[in-house]
Amino acid sequence: MKRVYVKDVREYLEKAILLKGWIHKIYDVGQISFIQLRDKTGILQLVVEKNLREGLRLEMAIEVEGCVEENPKAAGGLEIKTTRITVVGQGDYEVLPFAINNGVIDAHLETQLNERTISLRSPKVRAPFKVQEEIVEAFRTFLKSQHFSEIHTPKIIASGTEGGSEMFTVNYFDRRAFLAQSPQFYKQMMVGAGFERVFEIGHAYRAELHNTWRHLNEYVSLDVEIGFIDDEGDLMDLEEAFLRSLFPHLKETCGYELQLLGIELPEIKEIPRIPLEEAQRVLLEGYQKKSPQGNLDAEGEGIFSRYIKEKFDSDFVFLTKYPASKRPVYTMPDDGLPGMTKSFDLIYKGLEITTGGQRIHQYTRLRENMLAFDLNPEDFDFYLNTFKYGMPPHGGFAIGLERITMKILDLDNIRQATLLPRDLKRITP
Amino acid sequence: MKRVYVKDVREYLEKAILLKGWIHKIYDVGQISFIQLRDKTGILQLVVEKNLREGLRLEMAIEVEGCVEENPKAAGGLEIKTTRITVVGQGDYEVLPFAINNGVIDAHLETQLNERTISLRSPKVRAPFKVQEEIVEAFRTFLKSQHFSEIHTPKIIASGTEGGSEMFTVNYFDRRAFLAQSPQFYKQMMVGAGFERVFEIGHAYRAELHNTWRHLNEYVSLDVEIGFIDDEGDLMDLEEAFLRSLFPHLKETCGYELQLLGIELPEIKEIPRIPLEEAQRVLLEGYQKKSPQGNLDAEGEGIFSRYIKEKFDSDFVFLTKYPASKRPVYTMPDDGLPGMTKSFDLIYKGLEITTGGQRIHQYTRLRENMLAFDLNPEDFDFYLNTFKYGMPPHGGFAIGLERITMKILDLDNIRQATLLPRDLKRITP
Numbered sequence: 001m002k003r004v005y006v007k008d009v010r011e012y013l014e015k016a017i018l019l020k021g022w023i024h025k026i027y028d029v030g031q032i033s034f035i036q037l038r039d040k041t042g043i044l045q046l047v048v049e050k051n052l053r054e055g056l057r058l059e060m061a062i063e064v065e066g067c068v069e070e071n072p073k074a075a076g077g078l079e080i081k082t083t084r085i086t087v088v089g090q091g092d093y094e095v096l097p098f099a100i101n102n103g104v105i106d107a108h109l110e111t112q113l114n115e116r117t118i119s120l121r122s123p124k125v126r127a128p129f130k131v132q133e134e135i136v137e138a139f140r141t142f143l144k145s146q147h148f149s150e151i152h153t154p155k156i157i158a159s160g161t162e163g164g165s166e167m168f169t170v171n172y173f174d175r176r177a178f179l180a181q182s183p184q185f186y187k188q189m190m191v192g193a194g195f196e197r198v199f200e201i202g203h204a205y206r207a208e209l210h211n212t213w214r215h216l217n218e219y220v221s222l223d224v225e226i227g228f229i230d231d232e233g234d235l236m237d238l239e240e241a242f243l244r245s246l247f248p249h250l251k252e253t254c255g256y257e258l259q260l261l262g263i264e265l266p267e268i269k270e271i272p273r274i275p276l277e278e279a280q281r282v283l284l285e286g287y288q289k290k291s292p293q294g295n296l297d298a299e300g301e302g303i304f305s306r307y308i309k310e311k312f313d314s315d316f317v318f319l320t321k322y323p324a325s326k327r328p329v330y331t332m333p334d335d336g337l338p339g340m341t342k343s344f345d346l347i348y349k350g351l352e353i354t355t356g357g358q359r360i361h362q363y364t365r366l367r368e369n370m371l372a373f374d375l376n377p378e379d380f381d382f383y384l385n386t387f388k389y390g391m392p393p394h395g396g397f398a399i400g401l402e403r404i405t406m407k408i409l410d411l412d413n414i415r416q417a418t419l420l421p422r423d424l425k426r427i428t429p
Numbered sequence: 430m431k432r433v434y435v436k437d438v439r440e441y442l443e444k445a446i447l448l449k450g451w452i453h454k455i456y457d458v459g460q461i462s463f464i465q466l467r468d469k470t471g472i473l474q475l476v477v478e479k480n481l482r483e484g485l486r487l488e489m490a491i492e493v494e495g496c497v498e499e500n501p502k503a504a505g506g507l508e509i510k511t512t513r514i515t516v517v518g519q520g521d522y523e524v525l526p527f528a529i530n531n532g533v534i535d536a537h538l539e540t541q542l543n544e545r546t547i548s549l550r551s552p553k554v555r556a557p558f559k560v561q562e563e564i565v566e567a568f569r570t571f572l573k574s575q576h577f578s579e580i581h582t583p584k585i586i587a588s589g590t591e592g593g594s595e596m597f598t599v600n601y602f603d604r605r606a607f608l609a610q611s612p613q614f615y616k617q618m619m620v621g622a623g624f625e626r627v628f629e630i631g632h633a634y635r636a637e638l639h640n641t642w643r644h645l646n647e648y649v650s651l652d653v654e655i656g657f658i659d660d661e662g663d664l665m666d667l668e669e670a671f672l673r674s675l676f677p678h679l680k681e682t683c684g685y686e687l688q689l690l691g692i693e694l695p696e697i698k699e700i701p702r703i704p705l706e707e708a709q710r711v712l713l714e715g716y717q718k719k720s721p722q723g724n725l726d727a728e729g730e731g732i733f734s735r736y737i738k739e740k741f742d743s744d745f746v747f748l749t750k751y752p753a754s755k756r757p758v759y760t761m762p763d764d765g766l767p768g769m770t771k772s773f774d775l776i777y778k779g780l781e782i783t784t785g786g787q788r789i790h791q792y793t794r795l796r797e798n799m800l801a802f803d804l805n806p807e808d809f810d811f812y813l814n815t816f817k818y819g820m821p822p823h824g825g826f827a828i829g830l831e832r833i834t835m836k837i838l839d840l841d842n843i844r845q846a847t848l849l850p851r852d853l854k855r856i857t858p
Contacts, residue, residue: 005576020657022819040625061821089819092792117815120622133579150562152649154849155632158856170608171598177856179599186849189858193549196469203584220581228449228517363521382858386546390451390518392490420583420615427587427606429618429811
């Protein structure tokens with residue numbers, strides 16, 4: 001008998017089917033028990049007679065045969081008249097770490113993360129990862145439709161992209177190596193290698209000493225790099241077009257999960273592009289909020305996002321024209337605005353989810369900028385030499401996957417958008 | 430003017446178009462020059478008058494305007510009557526590291542890897558990565574059609590899946606951590622967490638002291654894990670079905686690259702499944718080739734593959750029923766064959782590209798097996814505890830992405846299937 005997923009059961013009305021999953025809930029009512037079966041796709045009521053009920057415990061993995069019947073009182077309007085239950089995965093526990101069948105888990109997030117296999121069984125806890133998977137799918141599909149190639153670049157590297165601070169070190173045979181903070185140099189090199197337009201979905205590592213709701217030490221970065229651009233406007237156009245394609249895709253593929261999480265996705269209109277200096281001025285004049293030099297702080301990002309929401313009805317805002325002193329060595333200066341660069345951040349509901357910009361593509365200019373940044377060009381030969389051989393104007397950006405997931409779903413903590421988070425204190429499970 | 434890719438130029442016959450790419454070759458013939466323009470998708474001839482030719486060098490990045498005309502003598506039957514050339518990426522080199530416009534690069538592989546941005550510009554060198562991208566695409570599409578979820582699990586881990594040998598160590602703040610050899614434990618846990626069927630496309634790390642044509646220290650692993658299986662036969666069925674879907678997909682999407690590399694893909698018929706002991710007997714009796722206990726060596730894999738090719742006309746063969754002593758602690762014993770396990774390898778043209786098998790899903794049995802393997806169950810609590818809460822029968826496998834790419838394309842060295850390889854000696858570029 002072919003296994004049927006819960007979400008498809010309605011197609012088998014009055015028929016005998018095979019189901020597989022876990023025992024989510026048990027109600028005993030005299031000679032009859034109502035058992036909620038939970039599988040990957042949903043929850044369904046089994047009607048079980050006493051002889052089949054014996055020995056069953058919550059969270060056992062079971063296979064079930066029975067007939068699909070309508071019952072307006074059951075959730076989803078369907079139930080299974082059960083004829084056979086086989087326990088295929090035993091319950092060897094004394095007590096479950098916490099209940100997962102009451103909607104919201106009554107346990108601290110850290111406890112839930114310690115028992116990740118169990119907490120993820122809660123449909124509400126697992127739902128963000130279906131949405132996350134579809135964010136990745138939409139990203140990939142959109143970029144492939146725009147002639148991008150998917151690449152895989154090394155995470156073990158010999159030198160940092162920005163001088164080696166905040167990097168984890170790896171003992172690589174008899175040498176010291178690092179874990180890559182981003183595929184920055186490599187994605188630029190692959191543009192120059194003839195792929196022209198590349199993206200990578202891969203881990204990035206930051207040895208930052210932050211332990212906050214928005215920081216991870218290992219995260220998934222959605223990286224993009226494009227050759228033959230005119231300026232950073234092309235990059236913002238591309239990211240905006242991706243985001244506009246993303247929300248309809250999520251509505252189409254994640255209806256169940258979005259409903260479960262109580263999320264309604266708005267239509268994305270034009271995303272405002274505001275120079276950083278103007279944002280700082282608005283904050284100071286309108287909100288008496290001072291900003292650090294050449295940036296906004298977390299509080300400023302929050303206030304400015306609310307200002308943009310009110311004024312433009314947009315959850316997103318591009319901040320543009322960051323000063324050169326605050327951007328990496330490879331950032332293209334804006335020749336029309338001395339001291340400024342052709343770079344941007346994307347702020348979404350008060351949180352930075354993207355940094356991007358045009359890069360320097362001229363060998364001499366890049367080399368000189370390295371010297372101006374007190375870097376030794378010889379340390380970066382493997383990268384710098386690329387620029388001798390016809391490097392087209394190019395740029396790119398990166399989206400933090402967990403951050404965008406968290407913000408789309410209004411989650412409180414980035415760890416809720418991470419299957420197995422890595423932070424200052426946690427490397428297990 | 431919208432940019433047109435070389436592969437699409439025929440659609441614009443007699444029209445003015447914009448092209449972008451690199452100068453692949455220059456022939457000067459009196460007042461006229463023939464310039465080959467190379468972009469991501471192919472090579473096209475530009476007809477250029479003397480005034481536009483000046484200052485151009487090989488490998489400069491250019492933008493070109495001109496009119497598409499038929500010329501039966503030009504490769505592809507088309508050429509561009511050029512009206513404008515703009516150099517957007519300068520050539521700042523004295524001499525190219527090697528010629529990339531003569532079909533095959535006349536330089537040692539190591540030299541090509543040192544100058545990776547340049548060697549990849551050769552269409553033949555870059556072609557394997559288009560095929561590799563489509564292998565990944567086919568893998569993902571096939572599994573999604575079979576109700577799998579794509580996951581991302583940590584590569585920084587606290588303890589090894591098989592005891593910690595051959596792992597790179599990471600300095601994680603004040604602790605020692607490791608780089609994951611595989612997502613083995615985590616993919617099993619995610620099956621148990623309710624995803625039921627998962628796959629991951631991610632890096633895996635092996636601190637092996639091999640420096641051979643088939644070893645990498647960082648590679649991309651295509652990992653699969655499935656819950657609610659009957660036995661390891663389900664896993665081989667799934668991998669076989671994937672491979673059968675793969676070759677037609679590659680023929681459809683990589684026609685240009687396969688032709689460039691001179692590869693014809695056969696139809697995959699039924700893949701033979703041969704117990705390891707029988708393979709060893711065939712090698713000994715037919716070829717006087719002794720095998721190590723509980724395995725084949727590299728030479729044995731080669732001979733046995735040729736035997737299978739002759740006897741079954743198959744490039745693939747599953748070796749089954751490996752002894753428990755040669756498989757990891759989590760491998761499900763085969764109760765019908767004492768000492769043996771429900772595990773398999775897939776050998777493709779003489780090279781192992783997959784290891785897989787059913788896993789132990791019973792808490793007590795797994796715990797006892799850990800003790801039998803001289804492992805301390807408490808070191809694996811984060812994993813072992815999962816098995817208390819209804820873990821269904823499950824199993825999985827992993828395919829080495831660079832290995833399958835190499836073998837499909839008959840490449841000599843796995844580094845030719847790796848953009849930026851990491852080996853015993855190499856961590857740059």
